[in-house]
Amino acid sequence: MQLDFHDGTLRLRGVTAKFVERACANLPLVSDPRDDCYRCDAMEYSRVCRCLDRHLGQPWDNLVPQVTQVHLHPKASRNLRDDQRQAIAAFWNAAGRGIIVMPTGTGKTVVAIEIMLQAQTSTLVVVPVRDLMYQWHARILATWGVDAGLIGDGVHRVSPISVTTYESATIHMPRIGNRFQLVIFDEVHHLAGSWRSDAARMCAAPMRLGLTATLPADPQHVSTLEQLLGSIVYQQSITEAAGRSLAPYKIRRIAVAMDPAQQERYRRLGQVVQHFVRGRQEVDPRFRWDEIYKLTARTTSEPGVAAAATTALRAFRMKKRLEERAAGKFAVLEKLLREHAADRVLVFVGSNAMARDLSLRFFAPCLLSHCGKRERADLLDGFADGRYKVLIANQVLDEGVDLPEVKVAIVLGGMASSRQAVQRLGRILRRSASGQQAILYEIVTDKSGEVARSRARRRHDAFQKPARRDLPDADQ
Amino acid sequence: MLTSSQAICSYDYRRRIVVPDRLCRGTHDHYLRPAQRLLNLYRHGAGRIRQELHQRVESILESTGDCPPRRIAAFCKLLDDAGVFHHDARAARKLRTAFFTLGASLHPIVIQQESVFETRLGDARRRAEQTLGMTWEEIENKLFSDVIEMQRLKQFELQLDASSLLSLYNLAQAQATLYRATHIRVIARRDFKTILRHAKLARLMHSIERHEDHDGVYYQFDFDGAASTLRETWRYGVRFAAMLAKLVACRDWTLQAYIHGPKSQRFLFELSAADRLRSPLAPPDDYDSTLEQQIEGAWRANPVEGWTLERESELLHVNQSVLTPDFVLVRAVDRRKFFVEVVGFWTPEYFQEKSRRLRLWTQPTPQNPDPLRFILIVPETSLKRHSLAELGLQLPVLPVGKTLDPHAMIRLAMTIP
Numbered sequence: 033m034q035l036d037f038h039d040g041t042l043r044l045r046g047v048t049a050k051f052v053e054r055a056c057a058n059l060p061l062v063s064d065p066r067d068d069c070y071r072c073d074a075m076e077y078s079r080v081c082r083c084l085d086r087h088l089g090q091p092w093d094n095l096v097p098q099v100t101q102v103h104l105h106p107k108a109s110r111n112l113r114d115d116q117r118q119a120i121a122a123f124w125n126a127a128g129r130g131i132i133v134m135p136t137g138t139g140k141t142v143v144a145i146e147i148m149l150q151a152q153t154s155t156l157v158v159v160p161v162r163d164l165m166y167q168w169h170a171r172i173l174a175t176w177g178v179d180a181g182l183i184g185d186g187v188h189r190v191s192p193i194s195v196t197t198y199e200s201a202t203i204h205m206p207r208i209g210n211r212f213q214l215v216i217f218d219e220v221h222h223l224a225g226s227w228r229s230d231a232a233r234m235c236a237a238p239m240r241l242g243l244t245a246t247l248p249a250d251p252q253h254v255s256t257l258e259q260l261l262g263s264i265v266y267q268q269s270i271t272e273a274a275g276r277s278l279a280p281y282k283i284r285r286i287a288v289a290m291d292p293a294q295q296e297r298y299r300r301l302g303q304v305v306q307h308f309v310r311g312r313q314e315v316d317p318r319f320r321w322d323e324i325y326k327l328t329a330r331t332t333s334e335p336g337v338a339a340a341a342t343t344a345l346r347a348f349r350m351k352k353r354l355e356e357r358a359a360g361k362f363a364v365l366e367k368l369l370r371e372h373a374a375d376r377v378l379v380f381v382g383s384n385a386m387a388r389d390l391s392l393r394f395f396a397p398c399l400l401s402h403c404g405k406r407e408r409a410d411l412l413d414g415f416a417d418g419r420y421k422v423l424i425a426n427q428v429l430d431e432g433v434d435l436p437e438v439k440v441a442i443v444l445g446g447m448a449s450s451r452q453a454v455q456r457l458g459r460i461l462r463r464s465a466s467g468q469q470a471i472l473y474e475i476v477t478d479k480s481g482e483v484a485r486s487r488a489r490r491r492h493d494a495f496q497k498p499a500r501r502d503l504p505d506a507d508q
Numbered sequence: 509m510l511t512s513s514q515a516i517c518s519y520d521y522r523r524r525i526v527v528p529d530r531l532c533r534g535t536h537d538h539y540l541r542p543a544q545r546l547l548n549l550y551r552h553g554a555g556r557i558r559q560e561l562h563q564r565v566e567s568i569l570e571s572t573g574d575c576p577p578r579r580i581a582a583f584c585k586l587l588d589d590a591g592v593f594h595h596d597a598r599a600a601r602k603l604r605t606a607f608f609t610l611g612a613s614l615h616p617i618v619i620q621q622e623s624v625f626e627t628r629l630g631d632a633r634r635r636a637e638q639t640l641g642m643t644w645e646e647i648e649n650k651l652f653s654d655v656i657e658m659q660r661l662k663q664f665e666l667q668l669d670a671s672s673l674l675s676l677y678n679l680a681q682a683q684a685t686l687y688r689a690t691h692i693r694v695i696a697r698r699d700f701k702t703i704l705r706h707a708k709l710a711r712l713m714h715s716i717e718r719h720e721d722h723d724g725v726y727y728q729f730d731f732d733g734a735a736s737t738l739r740e741t742w743r744y745g746v747r748f749a750a751m752l753a754k755l756v757a758c759r760d761w762t763l764q765a766y767i768h769g770p771k772s773q774r775f776l777f778e779l780s781a782a783d784r785l786r787s788p789l790a791p792p793d794d795y796d797s798t799l800e801q802q803i804e805g806a807w808r809a810n811p812v813e814g815w816t817l818e819r820e821s822e823l824l825h826v827n828q829s830v831l832t833p834d835f836v837l838v839r840a841v842d843r844r845k846f847f848v849e850v851v852g853f854w855t856p857e858y859f860q861e862k863s864r865r866l867r868l869w870t871q872p873t874p875q876n877p878d879p880l881r882f883i884l885i886v887p888e889t890s891l892k893r894h895s896l897a898e899l900g901l902q903l904p905v906l907p908v909g910k911t912l913d914p915h916a917m918i919r920l921a922m923t924i925p
Contacts, residue, residue: 039734064737328576329516369616395611402655421615
């Protein structure tokens with residue numbers, strides 16, 4: 033009898049159908065005539081081992097784990113808060129499987145590092161973006177002096193302690209999924225999609241940890257995460273943490289107007305879009321905007337519809353551009369940068385082009401996907417040590433990347449989803465010794481779709497409660 | 509290959525089929541002239557930035573009157589892929605560091621100065637020009653010159669005419685339709701070996717069935733991946749797409765792909781050699797080696813009565829191992845088959861792999877108690893340098909010099925019980 037790891041699955045050979053039926057009925061083993069074996073996802077590894085040990089009654093060949101022992105010795109003493117200790121205890125009480133939900137800035141990374149230390153085993157850390165990958169690498173180096181492997185951003189160096197991105201993990205897990213005993217999915221809400229969830233399914237690690245500040249809103253997605261990693265073992269909300277482990281904060285919304293010419297153009301473009309949508313909804317009441325691409329492609333079957341859809345799509349894109357680049361936004365940003373000239377300010381935008389334009393206008397660095405590892409490190413270090421007062425980012429800094437002591441953030445674009453908004457808020461909420469209040473400015477273009485999106489975001493409790501507390505500050 | 513955001517296909521919900529976008533002769537003849545203009549744009553576009561080229565592509569294709577945004581994006585991608593873009597990341601990074609360091613010392617930079625701690629925008633630009641030794645326009649052009657959309661075209665090497673560019677587009681859209689495929693079935697009457705080799709290169713798993721009809725033998729290949737037994741997954745879709753480029757270069761095949769469509773519904777995508785998609789890849793070589801060509805030539809010149817020699821007509825397979833013997837000798841009287849394998853290369857890896865595979869069919873096993881009849885043909889020059897003992901197999905060997913006598917092959921085959 034032999035169990036091996038094959039392309040992200042487990043392959044069981046040398047057992048009879050009768051044995052599988054009798055002893056492995058609770059395992060999702062499937063007969064695979066292509067390869068004369070039984071097969072299941074690699075994530076079932078622990079269960080399969082337990083089952084074979086219990087029922088086989090004879091030694092069997094376990095060819096799955098290709099792990100190397102590691103010994104991690106911390107360089108400095110660790111001071112954990114009570115909530116962090118509780119989270120770690122909850123993880124181990126659940127047999128080393130589960131999801132920990134803690135707001136940004138409450139030290140999720142510290143929790144993960146402590147779990148790695150206690151586990152003392154080969155570990156793969158999976159993160160959403162390459163900046164976070166390098167940050168984890170630096171953190172592991174600083175904590176244990178270990179030069180962790182990197183898988184992603186054109187590097188493929190697999191070590192017993194490795195860091196990778198979700199994208200690379202999904203691609204490479206069929207080949208490396210048996211080399212780790214512990215897998216940590218940082219910002220685990222990125223794992224719920226059907227493509228990315230393969231990164232967890234194809235990993236045989238018996239110990240599995242998910243970390244996030246924002247669980248997916250869809251209960252189906254939460255359920256998927258629990259199947260892949262284990263149940264939610266610890267949960268702390270942003271309002272529980274505010275003022276205790278997070279900085280107190282307020283949110284100011286500033287509405288800016290387009291100039292009259294922009295406003296008129298915006299109105300006309302809006303009419304084009306509305307006219308098209310109404311027309312489609314007369315034909316199909318269930319029509320949704322995201323079906324527009326399909327309609328633009330019907331150049332042969334419905335050339336008229338395709339042409340109208342293309343026009344509407346162009347109008348929609350132009351509208352978004354006008355919203356993002358309302359004339360007043362640059363002026364308000366200038367005013368805020370002047371007001372916070374002594375503070376470090378993080379500016380979030382909705383597009384790379386806008387980030388570059390602001391960068392040229394304010395001579396401020398922008399951190400975008402084109403920046404290489406060295407430049408990113410230089411910009412983040414320079415921002416942390418005060419060399420750069422302003423840092424502009426599109427989505428790169430939305431979550432995960434540590435930015436200590438940033439107390440002012442200005443949002444000029446993006447934030448279509450509540451999750452992105454909460455994550456961006458979390459960037460400024462690390463509690464400092466001074467207890468200084470954090471401020472998030474949300475600059476929206478008046479009489480535009482941005483206002484509606486802002487209203488929708490206020491439904492999230494992170495945005496509601498402080499807004500109520502600091503109502504006089506919020507430009508409603 | 510295209511990205512999903514450049515893919516266009518239409519789903520027929522009634523017939524449950526999916527059809528990728530295709531620019532056809534007749535219906536889309538009005539694309540030929542714009543396609544030629546696109547090629548000219550890139551051929552003479554050295555020095556232009558990618559963003560500008562894309563804007564030009566958009567305006568050229570808009571002239572067709574029926575070009576959706578995704579089709580425009582797809583052409584941009586295909587043309588970009590054939591171009592070489594200049595990006596001196598180090599110089600741009602150096603410039604940015606100097607520019608932002610200067611900016612930090614001038615912060616905040618404002619239009620109207622209100623205090624001595626502020627810098628007017630005009631003054632800041634002048635300082636930048638002095639410090640960096642270039643005009644403001646040059647700074648604007650170079651500061652982000654390494655960003656993908658700002659990179660400048662260096663050269664363009666696509667040696668195609670307008671019609672071939674449209675063919676390239678059609679193939680790319682067919683490939684993109686396969687990104688959401690969960691399983692593909694190929695029925696082939698020729699080029700089995702090439703098809704399987706490319707499926708292997710794409711790291712796909714296979715199931716093989718042999719069939720015969722009035723046109724002869726054909727094989728049905730079902731391709732998917734390890735996880736396909738466990739759930740419907742399109743994670744192998746990109747691999748199917750990679751394989752399609754070579755399949756299109758083969759002869760006499762049909763493909764059926766099962767596509768995971770909108771609302772998790774299943775659609776069928778069908779394609780065949782008769783659809784005449786064109787591949788930029790070369791068609792399969794007629795022969796793997798000159799020795800194979802010589803053997804077939806010798807047989808044609810001097811055939812042995814009562815016997816036929818078929819080239820690569822049989823596929824032998826056990827689980828995921830496959831062997832396509834180079835020739836099959838068939839004795840007419842009883843249809844008995846003798847498989848002929850040419851052993852031409854002598855690298856240790858080649859030997860190891862050849863030996864492993866031949867063993868599967870030449871050694872008796874519980875599943876296969878009657879091993880197949882194999883003979884090996886080996887060049888004499890190779891035998892002088894190497895021993896066949898390296899193969900570790902007891903098989904009849906026919907050394908071949910400059911010529912091959914087909915009767916010698918038959919005599920050797922007849923020694924096998």
